[in-house]
Amino acid sequence: xxxxxxxxxxxxxxxxxxxxxxVLVTIVGYIFYKGMGLISFNFIFGxxxxxxxxxxxxxxxxxxxxxAISLIIATxxxxxxxxxxxxxxKQGKLVRLIRFATESLTGIPSIIYGLFGAVFFVxxxxxxxxxxxxxxxLTIIVLPVIIRTTEESLKTVxxxxxxxxxxxxxxxxQTLYKVILPSAMPGILSGLILSMGRIIGESAAIFLxxxxxxxxxxxxxxxxxxxTVHSFLVTQEAGDIELAAAIGIVLIVIIxxxxxxxxxxxxxxxxxxx
Amino acid sequence: MTSxxxxxxxxxxxxxxxxxxxxxxxxxxxxxxxxxLSVISLLLIICFVFYKGAHPFLAExxxxxxxxxxxxxxxxxxxxxxxxxxxxxxxxxIGALIIGVxxxxxxxxxxxxxxxxxxxxxxxxxxxxxxGIPSVLYGVFGLAIIVPFLQNHLGLIKGQSLVAVILVLAxxxxxxxVTVAETxIRAVxxxxxxxxxxxxxxxxGTxxxxxxxxxxxxxxxAIVLGMGRAIGETMAVILVAGNSLIIPTSLxxxxxxxxxxxxxxxxxxxxxxxxxxxxxxIVLFSFIxxxxxxxxxxxSKGGN
Amino acid sequence: MGYKIKMAMxxxxxxxxxxxxxxxxxxxxxxxxxxxxxxxxxxxxxVGPLAEKLAEKYEExxxxxxxxxxIGSSAGITNAINDVSEIGMSSRELKEEExxxxxxxxxxxxxxxVVTHPSNKVKDLTMEQIKDIFxxxxxxxxxxxxxxxxxxxxxxxxxxxxxDAFQEIVGYSSGELIRNAIVASGNGNIxxxxxxxxxxxxxISFEYIDESVSTVNVNGVxxxxxxxxxxxxxxxxxxxFVHKEESLTEEGQRFIxxxxxxxxxAIAAETGAIPIK
Numbered sequence: 108x109x110x111x112x113x114x115x116x117x118x119x120x121x122x123x124x125x126x127x128x129x130v131l132v133t134i135v136g137y138i139f140y141k142g143m144g145l146i147s148f149n150f151i152f153g154x155x156x157x158x159x160x161x162x163x164x165x166x167x168x169x170x171x172x173x174x175a176i177s178l179i180i181a182t183x184x185x186x187x188x189x190x191x192x193x194x195x196x197k198q199g200k201l202v203r204l205i206r207f208a209t210e211s212l213t214g215i216p217s218i219i220y221g222l223f224g225a226v227f228f229v230x231x232x233x234x235x236x237x238x239x240x241x242x243x244x245l246t247i248i249v250l251p252v253i254i255r256t257t258e259e260s261l262k263t264v265x266x267x268x269x270x271x272x273x274x275x276x277x278x279x280x281q282t283l284y285k286v287i288l289p290s291a292m293p294g295i296l297s298g299l300i301l302s303m304g305r306i307i308g309e310s311a312a313i314f315l316x317x318x319x320x321x322x323x324x325x326x327x328x329x330x331x332x333x334x335t336v337h338s339f340l341v342t343q344e345a346g347d348i349e350l351a352a353a354i355g356i357v358l359i360v361i362i363x364x365x366x367x368x369x370x371x372x373x374x375x376x377x378x379x380x381x
Numbered sequence: 382m383t384s385x386x387x388x389x390x391x392x393x394x395x396x397x398x399x400x401x402x403x404x405x406x407x408x409x410x411x412x413x414x415x416x417x418l419s420v421i422s423l424l425l426i427i428c429f430v431f432y433k434g435a436h437p438f439l440a441e442x443x444x445x446x447x448x449x450x451x452x453x454x455x456x457x458x459x460x461x462x463x464x465x466x467x468x469x470x471x472x473x474x475i476g477a478l479i480i481g482v483x484x485x486x487x488x489x490x491x492x493x494x495x496x497x498x499x500x501x502x503x504x505x506x507x508x509x510x511x512x513g514i515p516s517v518l519y520g521v522f523g524l525a526i527i528v529p530f531l532q533n534h535l536g537l538i539k540g541q542s543l544v545a546v547i548l549v550l551a552x553x554x555x556x557x558x559v560t561v562a563e564t565x566i567r568a569v570x571x572x573x574x575x576x577x578x579x580x581x582x583x584x585x586g587t588x589x590x591x592x593x594x595x596x597x598x599x600x601x602x603a604i605v606l607g608m609g610r611a612i613g614e615t616m617a618v619i620l621v622a623g624n625s626l627i628i629p630t631s632l633x634x635x636x637x638x639x640x641x642x643x644x645x646x647x648x649x650x651x652x653x654x655x656x657x658x659x660x661x662x663i664v665l666f667s668f669i670x671x672x673x674x675x676x677x678x679x680x681s682k683g684g685n
Numbered sequence: 686m687g688y689k690i691k692m693a694m695x696x697x698x699x700x701x702x703x704x705x706x707x708x709x710x711x712x713x714x715x716x717x718x719x720x721x722x723x724x725x726x727x728x729x730x731x732v733g734p735l736a737e738k739l740a741e742k743y744e745e746x747x748x749x750x751x752x753x754x755x756i757g758s759s760a761g762i763t764n765a766i767n768d769v770s771e772i773g774m775s776s777r778e779l780k781e782e783e784x785x786x787x788x789x790x791x792x793x794x795x796x797x798x799v800v801t802h803p804s805n806k807v808k809d810l811t812m813e814q815i816k817d818i819f820x821x822x823x824x825x826x827x828x829x830x831x832x833x834x835x836x837x838x839x840x841x842x843x844x845x846x847x848x849d850a851f852q853e854i855v856g857y858s859s860g861e862l863i864r865n866a867i868v869a870s871g872n873g874n875i876x877x878x879x880x881x882x883x884x885x886x887x888x889i890s891f892e893y894i895d896e897s898v899s900t901v902n903v904n905g906v907x908x909x910x911x912x913x914x915x916x917x918x919x920x921x922x923x924x925x926f927v928h929k930e931e932s933l934t935e936e937g938q939r940f941i942x943x944x945x946x947x948x949x950x951a952i953a954a955e956t957g958a959i960p961i962k
Contacts, residue, residue, distance in 0.1 A: 113585040120495050123487030127555055128504060131511050134522045134552070141525070157737035184415045191412035208420040214673045215426070215666070216613025218640045222662045223426045225647065226433050235769065236754065247422045254419065278401055280408050308515035311615040311640070315647055320752045321737075325723060330752055339517045339616050343870065344730070346877025348525045355518045362513050455860045456843050529881060538884045539837045541867055624842075624868040635867050645870055649760030649844040 135359065142352030151357065155321050163354060165323040169238060169331040173313070174306050176242035176327060177249060182299060184246075185253030186288075192254070193261040194283060213251045220244050221315030229316055236318035236330040244316050245309060249302035256301065260294020261287065293373040300369040304362050310335045334358055430666065434659035437461075441653060448660060454626050456646070456654040463661055465628045469636035470612060470668070472543060472629055477550035477611045482604055484551075485558030489603070492559070493566040494588050505563065512556035520617030523549035528621055537633050541623030544632040549621050550614060554607035561606055565599020566592060598679055605676045612668055615640040639665045722936045727754035728761015728774030729846045730871045731795060731890040732924045735956045736774055742952060743943050749936050755871075758846025762787070765927050771937050775925040776846030776890070777853075787927040792944045793958040796891040797851050797920045798908040800876065800898040802883040807831040809902045812919070816855050818886060821863030826884075838866040839878050839887035847872065850922035851888050888920075892957035910959045924958060 153162025188205075196202045224244030234240045264287050272282040288295075310333075318330035319340060332340065338354040341347045437443040443461070451462020488508075492501045527548050528540030537544075569592050577587040593600070623635025624645060637645070643658050643665075650658055726736060733755035740751035756764075758775040765773030766786055779789055799815060801807060807829045810818075817823040819838055827833040841848035843859055852858065867885075869875045875887040880897040891908065894900060900908050903920055912918035926941055943949050950960040 109583065109586070113583050116585050116589065117495070120487050120491040123484050124491035124496065124504070126484055127488040127508070127559060130552055131508065131555070133526075134519065135511075135514075137522060137526065138518060157734065157741060184418055187412045187415035188419065189416075191409075191416040195409055195412055196416070205416050205420055208423040210677075211423055211670075211673060212419055214609055214669055214676075216609070216615070216640065216669060218613065218615045218643050219426070219430060219662050219666055219669075222433075222643065222647070222659055223429055226429050226659070227425060231429075247426075250419055250422070254416075278405055280405055304513045308513060310515065310517050311644055314616070314644065318754050319756070320754050322750075322752060325750050329723070330725075330754055335515045335517050338515070338521065339620075342517075342521050342524060342620055344873040346524075346873060346880075348521060351518075351521045352525075355515075355521060358515055358518065363510065366510055366513065453860070457859045460860065532882060538835045539867060539882060541878070619870075625865045626868070627864045634865065637868070645842060645868070646844065648870075649757035649763075651760070651763045654844075 138352045138355040138359065140352075141349050142354070142356045145349055145353035146356060150353065154323065157321070163334065163337060163357070165321065166332055166334045166337045166354075167357075169317070169324055170307060170333045170335075172238050172324065172327060172331075173242050173245060173317070173333055174303050176239065177245040177306055178299060178302065180243070181246045181249050181253055181302065185250050185298075186257050186295060188250075189254045189257035189261060190283065190288075193258050194279070194287065209251045209254055212247065213255075217248065217309055217312040218315075220248055221312040223247075224312060224316035235328065236316065238317055238324055238327045238329060238331055241313045241317035241333075242327070244312050245306050248309065248312060249305055252302050252305060253295075253298050256298025257291065257295050260291040260298070263294065264290045293375075296372050297369040300365045300372075304365050307333075307358060307361060307365075308335060309333075310339055314339070427666075430659055430662050433656055434661075434663040437653050437656045437660065443653075448657070449664070452628055454642070456650065456657070459653070461653075461657045461660075463639065463642070463664065465626055466637050466639045466642050466661070467664065468628050469543070469622075470638040470640070470665075473546045473550060473618070473636065473638050474608060474612045476543070476547035476632075477554060478604070478608060480547065481551035481554040481607060481611075482558060485555050485603070485607065486562055486600060488555070489559045489562035489566060490588060490593065493563050494592065505560075508556050508559050512560055516553055516614055516617045517620075519549055519553045520620035522552075523617065523621040539623060539633075539635055541621055541635045542633050543622075543629050543636045545621040546618055546636060546638070547632070549617055550611040553614060553617065554610050557610055558603045558607040561603035562596070562600050565596040565603070568599065569595045601679045602676060605672055605679065609669060609672055612672070613640060613665070615644045619644060639668075722749050722934070724749060724751045724772070724934075724936055724940060725754075725770045726751060726761075726772045726774060726926075727756055727764045727770040728927075729758040729776040729924075730755040731758075731776040731847050731892070732774035732792075732926075734892055735793065735924065735953055735958050738956055739944055739949055739952055740940075742948075743940055747936075747939065747943075749940070751940065757842070757844050757870075758849070759844040762927060765929060765932075768929070768932055771928060771932055771934060772941075773927045775927055777849040777922055779925070779927065783927075786929065788930050788933075790926045790928075790941055790945070791923045791961055792926050792941075793924045793950070793953040793961060794913060794921055795924050795958050796908055796910070796913045796918060797847060797854075797888050797922065798891060798894060799886065799888050799901040799903065799920075800879050800894075801886050801901060802879060803897070803899045804883050805831060805886075805899055807901065808899070809905060811904050812855060815903070816857050819855065819863065819866075820857050820861045834884050836886060837882060837884040838863050839869055839875050839885050840866045841872075841875065841888075842868050842870045845870075846922075847888065847890060851920065854920055854922075890957075891959070894957065910954075913959055921959075 150162050152164050155161045155165045192202060224240055228234045228240035228243050229236055268286050268290060269282055272286045313333050314336050319332050320330040321332055324331040334354055338351045342351040438445045448461055448463060450464050452464045453460040453462045492505055523545060527545050531537045531545060532540040573591050573595055574587055577591040618638055619641050622637060622641055624637040624641055625635040626637055627634060629636045639661055643661050647658055733753060736753050740753060744751060758777050761773035762775055762783055764770040807826060814829060818836060824836050826836055840862055867878060869878055872889045872893045875889050876893050876898055879885040879887045906912050906918045908918055913921040954960050
């Protein structure tokens with residue numbers, strides 16, 4: 108009897124795992140199957156044309172813009188914030204408040220960020236529906252990711268490094284940027300790469316802050332659409348599944364590359380010494 | 382770190398002690414400011430969203446209860462009731478949990494305990510990767526495969542329905558649930574298993590009676606995170622929900638969850654209508670806050 | 686340690702530079718094209734495709750960049766009033782209070798057509814029947830001479846110019862629309878929903894008609910441009926460009942002039958809209 112029950116449960120486990128893998132493989136497989144036909148040099152690097160046969164280059168550029176601007180702001184702020192939390196702060200109310208805020212930011216759905224961006228950056232700061240509004244909104248979205256990953260990697264820097272450096276008579280600041288930050292670099296870098304993934308995948312927040320103009324942005328104050336928003340819009344407006352899937356392939360490949368480079372960088376750098 | 386340049390620098394700085402201390406102090410404050418930015422952002426978000434969303438109730442004489450419990454949403458006729466959307470959001474989230482959580486947890490148990498190492502080594506990273514795929518693509522898949530399937534093979538009169546939303550959300554939460562739960566199951570000390578096996582329990586019995594209960598708090602976290610993902614998802618849901626404004630009475634009704642209402646109408650709403658969308662955001666926000674609060678309590682319990 | 690610092694810094698710079706590079710390159714490209722003026726247009730998703738095509742052609746002959754945001758008529762009108770956009774696009778008539786603040790230019794006319802799944806046998810409806818369908822009084826195609834299938838109504842979202850115009854002409858209000866109607870944002874969305882569901886009925890702009898959906902005659906009159914111009918087909922509305930008198934720039938005026946020129950009107954006819962002359 109017990110044997111029967113055990114076997115039943117075992118079968119159930121295999122079945123569930125099989126189902127999960129099957130579903131996920133189906134989705135990725137379907138997207139590749141549907142979109143592969145459209146992938147070409149011209150599709151990725153060609154200019155968009157409303158008449159249909161154009162490429163997605165303006166959306167690629169918009170995506171690059173948003174990643175660059177958000178990370179340029181969020182990286183220093185996030186790293187320094189993590190440094191404060193790990194290296195400077197004394198445990199207490201303030202630190203708990205900061206931790207609580209960071210954790211809450213992680214849990215907020217992106218549509219709420221979108222609402223906030225729309226009222227704060229777009230309207231109140233008069234930046235308009237633009238790449239800059241979207242990027243600033245995204246900065247807040249990825250900030251917790253960067254803070255958390257940086258903190259995690261700061262934690263792994265051995266105490267002896269700090270003590271050794273301080274014993275040599277360096278100041279805290281010198282220890283920080285000559286010893287601690289370099290040792291924590293692999294973790295920080297993978298955090299940045301994760302953030303890139305998050306930005307690329309984001310749609311609702313960008314939709315409400317950057318608008319949907321399908322054209323090459325002339326500056327960061329232009330309204331434009333990112334790849335993910337484009338993929339959403341062609342599905343919704345035109346029902347063009349093939350095009351959406353083709354954009355999906357580009358997105359999945361970018362995320363694959365980002366993930367591999369994150370793993371690669373942390374492995375490579377961890378091997379570098381110790 | 383070679384010691385030579387360090388020595389030189391120490392000497393140099395030793396000469397200008399004052400500057401050194403000022404720099405130290407300045408940088409300390411700068412770091413503090415950066416850390417406070419996340420608090421400031423959170424406050425700004427709460428202030429602006431709540432200010433905008435509360436305005437119609439505080440200044441324009443709308444009643445919050447009418448808003449919460451009203452079943453009519455006709456912005457052009459000044460009717461704002463979001464009960465259908467609240468119910469749609471709840472049904473969709475609960476439905477997705479009912480399907481997604483068991484499958485996700487069983488998969489996590491399989492990967493952590495049963496699967497041969499070679500298989501787990503391939504599947505685990507692949508599942509992690511899937512957590513990073515833009516959610517829009519899940520929506521595209523839902524519209525292209527699930528919606529027509531429901532229509533053509535299950536005889537639904539419209540594929541855009543509550544059941545389509547539930548399926549898409551369940552699939553979408555799988556990677557999150559699997560990854561988080563797997564990590565926590567793997568973290569259960571080996572001695573637990575050995576002890577149970579030594580007492581004569583079967584391997585499977587050990588997993589379900591000893592290992593899984595030991596990983597309870599991690600598993601709860603996985604569920605709450607998956608739930609957060611489901612309740613907050615927007616763009617994938619728009620594509621498959623149908624966005625009808627009825628209180629759903631069956632799985633085949635088309636629905637409009639809270640998130641969808643915001644994204645669908647924000648583009649052209651203005652005045653009171655726009656403020657009501659922010660109010661919708663507040664309701665959604667409150668759900669999430671309750672969830673996060675629960676999560677915090679679970680993890681603090683787990684810590685004890 | 687030295688190697689590690691260098692390696693890490695290099696990687697950090699690389700990741701940031703990689704993204705920055707793309708930006709720089711584009712800035713150069715932008716500079717060489719040298720757009721002197723950006724014309725911001727927003728509004729109706731029905732006017733949008735036409736405006737995009739006009740803009741594409743116009744950008745070839747004038748040194749100008751035209752940004753078109755398709756966000757629905759009401760939003761476009763609001764944007765024009767609030768100076769967010771220089772020009773708003775509307776696919777419905779202006780309301781009185783809007784007329785007081787905005788100048789309008791009719792750039793073309795457009796018909797709205799009721800569409801069904803290609804397999805649907807119902808090809809002709811009276812205005813009264815259309816109203817009954819969308820307000821939920823008729824719920825089965827067999828009552829209209831079709832198969833015994835439940836009707837699934839697909840409507841545009843509240844705030845859409847097409848929906849406003851359609852409701853006004855057919856004669857029902859937003860509150861009367863059957864509650865379980867699928868709400869689709871955008872003409873394309875309605876078209877694909879109807880094209881894939883044999884129960885469905887919806888309405889789209891003439892521009893979007895193709896063989897994936899079947900069109901319905903209203904009171905026996907076929908939905909064609911000629912019938913709209915002859916005022917036989919009543920489901921029609923103007924396409925408007927609206928702007929504040931003081932906000933219109935020279936460039937904006939030139940673009941409007943271009944649209945009204947024979948060349949611009951030919952493009953309008955090509956996309957399925959009805960030229961004004």
